[in-house]
Amino acid sequence: MDTIVVIGSGASGVHFALTALRKGRRVLMLDVGHTASEAVRPTDSLNELKRNLPDPVDYFLGSRYESLILPGRTGEYYAFPPSKQHVFKHRPEFQHRASGFAPIYSFGAGGLAEAWTGGCYPFNDSDFKDFPFGYQELAPYYAKVAANIGITGTNDDLASVFPLHGGLMEPLDLDEHSAALLETYKLHREYLKEKFGCLMGRTRVAALKRDMGKRKQCSYCGRCLWGCPSGAFYTPSLTLDECRTYPTFQYVSGLYVDYFRMDGTSKVNCVVAHSANGQTHEFPASSLVLAAGPLCSAKIFLESIHRESGETPQLRGVMDNRQILMPFVNFRMLGRRWNPNSYQYHQVAIAVERGGNYLHGLVTTLKTALIHPLVQTLPFDLGTAISLFRNVHSALGMVNINLPDHRRDENYVTLDVNTTPHRLAIRYRPRPDEPKELKQTISTFRKILWKLGCFAPIRTVHIRPMGASVHYAGTFPMRDKPAPLTCTKYGRSHDVENLYFADGSTFPQLPAKNITLTLMANATRIAEEAF
Amino acid sequence: MNTTQLERECLTYTQYLIGQMPSPYVVNRYLDFHQKLDTMTSLRFDAFDEFLVGVSARGAFWASMTDSYASVFRKDSVVRKKLVVTLALLECAAPSFEALDEVEVRSPMVTSISLAWRAAKYVFLLGSAAVVFTPVRVAMVFSWKPRAEPVLER
Numbered sequence: 001m002d003t004i005v006v007i008g009s010g011a012s013g014v015h016f017a018l019t020a021l022r023k024g025r026r027v028l029m030l031d032v033g034h035t036a037s038e039a040v041r042p043t044d045s046l047n048e049l050k051r052n053l054p055d056p057v058d059y060f061l062g063s064r065y066e067s068l069i070l071p072g073r074t075g076e077y078y079a080f081p082p083s084k085q086h087v088f089k090h091r092p093e094f095q096h097r098a099s100g101f102a103p104i105y106s107f108g109a110g111g112l113a114e115a116w117t118g119g120c121y122p123f124n125d126s127d128f129k130d131f132p133f134g135y136q137e138l139a140p141y142y143a144k145v146a147a148n149i150g151i152t153g154t155n156d157d158l159a160s161v162f163p164l165h166g167g168l169m170e171p172l173d174l175d176e177h178s179a180a181l182l183e184t185y186k187l188h189r190e191y192l193k194e195k196f197g198c199l200m201g202r203t204r205v206a207a208l209k210r211d212m213g214k215r216k217q218c219s220y221c222g223r224c225l226w227g228c229p230s231g232a233f234y235t236p237s238l239t240l241d242e243c244r245t246y247p248t249f250q251y252v253s254g255l256y257v258d259y260f261r262m263d264g265t266s267k268v269n270c271v272v273a274h275s276a277n278g279q280t281h282e283f284p285a286s287s288l289v290l291a292a293g294p295l296c297s298a299k300i301f302l303e304s305i306h307r308e309s310g311e312t313p314q315l316r317g318v319m320d321n322r323q324i325l326m327p328f329v330n331f332r333m334l335g336r337r338w339n340p341n342s343y344q345y346h347q348v349a350i351a352v353e354r355g356g357n358y359l360h361g362l363v364t365t366l367k368t369a370l371i372h373p374l375v376q377t378l379p380f381d382l383g384t385a386i387s388l389f390r391n392v393h394s395a396l397g398m399v400n401i402n403l404p405d406h407r408r409d410e411n412y413v414t415l416d417v418n419t420t421p422h423r424l425a426i427r428y429r430p431r432p433d434e435p436k437e438l439k440q441t442i443s444t445f446r447k448i449l450w451k452l453g454c455f456a457p458i459r460t461v462h463i464r465p466m467g468a469s470v471h472y473a474g475t476f477p478m479r480d481k482p483a484p485l486t487c488t489k490y491g492r493s494h495d496v497e498n499l500y501f502a503d504g505s506t507f508p509q510l511p512a513k514n515i516t517l518t519l520m521a522n523a524t525r526i527a528e529e530a531f
Numbered sequence: 532m533n534t535t536q537l538e539r540e541c542l543t544y545t546q547y548l549i550g551q552m553p554s555p556y557v558v559n560r561y562l563d564f565h566q567k568l569d570t571m572t573s574l575r576f577d578a579f580d581e582f583l584v585g586v587s588a589r590g591a592f593w594a595s596m597t598d599s600y601a602s603v604f605r606k607d608s609v610v611r612k613k614l615v616v617t618l619a620l621l622e623c624a625a626p627s628f629e630a631l632d633e634v635e636v637r638s639p640m641v642t643s644i645s646l647a648w649r650a651a652k653y654v655f656l657l658g659s660a661a662v663v664f665t666p667v668r669v670a671m672v673f674s675w676k677p678r679a680e681p682v683l684e685r
Contacts, residue, residue, distance in 0.1 A: 047628070050623060050624060050625050051625040056624050056625075057560045057623045057624065059623075061623060064567060065564060068616065069615075069619075070612045070615055070616070071608075071611045071612055072607035331639055332639065335636060335637040335638065335639055335641070335642030336636060337634050337636055338634070370619065370623075371618075371622055371631065372615055372619040372622060375618065376615050376618075379603075380650070380653050381595060381598040381599040381602045381656070381657075382547075382598055382602075382615070382618060383548060383598065384650065384653040386548060386631065387649050388649065388650075390631070390632075390633065390634055391634065391642050391645070391646060392646075
């Protein structure tokens with residue numbers, strides 16, 4: 001039996017692998033694969049953890065205070081918690097040079113989605129406009145993924161933009177603030193729809209309302225931000241564990257894949273990797289599936305082509321969702337108690353359809369996140385800021401707004417061969433009219449929030465740099481007609497016969513919705529239909 | 532590193548921030564933070580920073596005075612950083628996190644009035660702090676000489 005070599009254990013790689021294994025195929029997965037430490041005191045709630053851990057600062061801030069945010073630091077509101085640092089642990093061999101783009105990589109087992117927020121939003125036909133297939137073709141795979149990982153959702157106003165695929169579980173219990181927002185929305189539904197094209201409803205999240213196999217239902221322990229201790233919240237390493245139960249699956253971690261080698265007929269015949277001690281390993285491959293994420297997959301492809309031909313092509317059309325973070329205060333929730341024992345990520349979504357453009361907003365009601373990064377940004381002394389924060393804590397929320405992106409030739413990745421090791425070079429420029437669009441978007445969402453009884457201070461709105469959303473896509477777009485540096489609708493390269501892309505590289509457009517569910521469904525589709 | 536001075540800072544800042552004494556664990560962690568070189572590199576002092584830290588450690592009132600001043604005129608100052616470190620330690624550990632999470636349940640109107648009163652107090656304290664500290668700062672600007680190496684320990 002031929003072995004399919006898969007590179008990368010992220011959301012795409014593990015769903016490709018699991019589907020291929022279920023079809024009886026033999027799979028070899030190569031990965032750097034940094035792993036997390038075991039969950040500590042898995043039955044404790046967040047507050048119990050603070051009481052019971054011998055060294056809670058080590059857990060929440062890190063042994064070297066790496067998650068502590070001090071005044072003067074620029075950039076994001078929060079640092080990643082110590083329990084998720086393995087996701088972003090670097091490999092020195094991987095170097096990049098970026099202009100207009102701040103890329104984030106993962107060499108962790110399970111990839112970037114080990115630190116995701118669980119949003120599972122199916123694309124609709126409008127989102128698939130540039131794809132060589134539509135929603136109906138992917139719907140069965142959305143349902144398969146939902147059945148595998150557990151996705152909650154319901155039939156509400158958002159069903160018109162988030163198609164109702166099979167396999168959905170009933171939603172998690174709402175926290176008080178999210179419930180209040182939805183109640184207010186019901187009072188103003190017609191106005192919001194008419195005036196802003198705004199719909200609201202429950203999010204779709206990869207967290208269990210009911211037990212699923214060995215995974216227990218969400219216990220509302222409030223520890224989501226530091227890593228779910230019970231497996232109720234899905235991450236790809238759970239699917240990686242499932243793959244490992246197949247005798248035809250081999251997972252080799254600790255390897256950094258450098259390039260693939262081709263025979264004279266433009267076919268991959270071997271993958272070359274090396275371990276941390278510098279030892280080189282070669283793996284014969286009858287089919288190679290790149291699922292390392294668009295940037296790392298591009299690096300492997302470009303390095304391979306450069307070694308074969310001396311060429312350094314530009315992979316044009318790299319995309320990412322621009323994100324806006326908009327903190328707000330809900331007047332109705334002022335001075336109330338807040339419950340730390342609740343689900344911590346988005347429970348409410350806001351969809352805005354404006355001039356044929358879809359904007360995707362996810363509302364997080366702040367509960368157990370550390371307060372010191374926010375308190376220090378208030379325009380008071382810390383004593384006053386704490387007093388204020390205590391009273392507005394239950395009323396605080398944040399909308400994370402995603403904007404769509406489209407492939408444009410001026411945005412590309414290529415290989416910088418003037419350094420050793422070679423670097424990935426990324427160039428991104430936003431559309432010239434982006435500032436206007438951002439201004440309009442911010443204004444629209446502030447007005448929507450105001451109608452919902454919330455105030456979003458303009459000075460606290462944060463426009464994240466390109467690259468921060470880690471929804472990278474578009475470097476090897478699916479095309480019906482063969483063209484260089486593109487792939488078929490089944491992810492097969494038009495340039496190299498037995499080379500497949502199973503990650504976001506193949507997306508010819510990037511809607512505003514979080515792409516992880518579609519990545520998983522598309523990888524499942526490719527494994528099912530092309531292998 | 533002057534451990535006694537650091538302990539006094541931790542004690543004073545905790546009293547200022549949550550009105551309690553710090554647990555021995557928080558004090559130890561505060562000392563540990565100052566021992567770690569990589570975090571200390573972000574705490575570079577100049578003479579006025581040193582002055583503010585010294586004054587702030589005298590008691591909760593002085594901590595609030597220096598913090599009010601720093602919140603406007605010296606946002607990234609060492610005293611502000613030390614206060615944020617203390618806050619971060621307090622929110623991670625029992626029983627101090629409970630003091631930070633505590634909410635007085637009141638109507639939105641009463642809450643708003645109370646917050647407005649607190650803000651007014653802040654404005655008054657800020658004005659007073661500006662009167663006290665600005666002349667000191669001006670005097671130090673004229674008398675301060677840069678050191679050859681960043682000061683990592685005091």
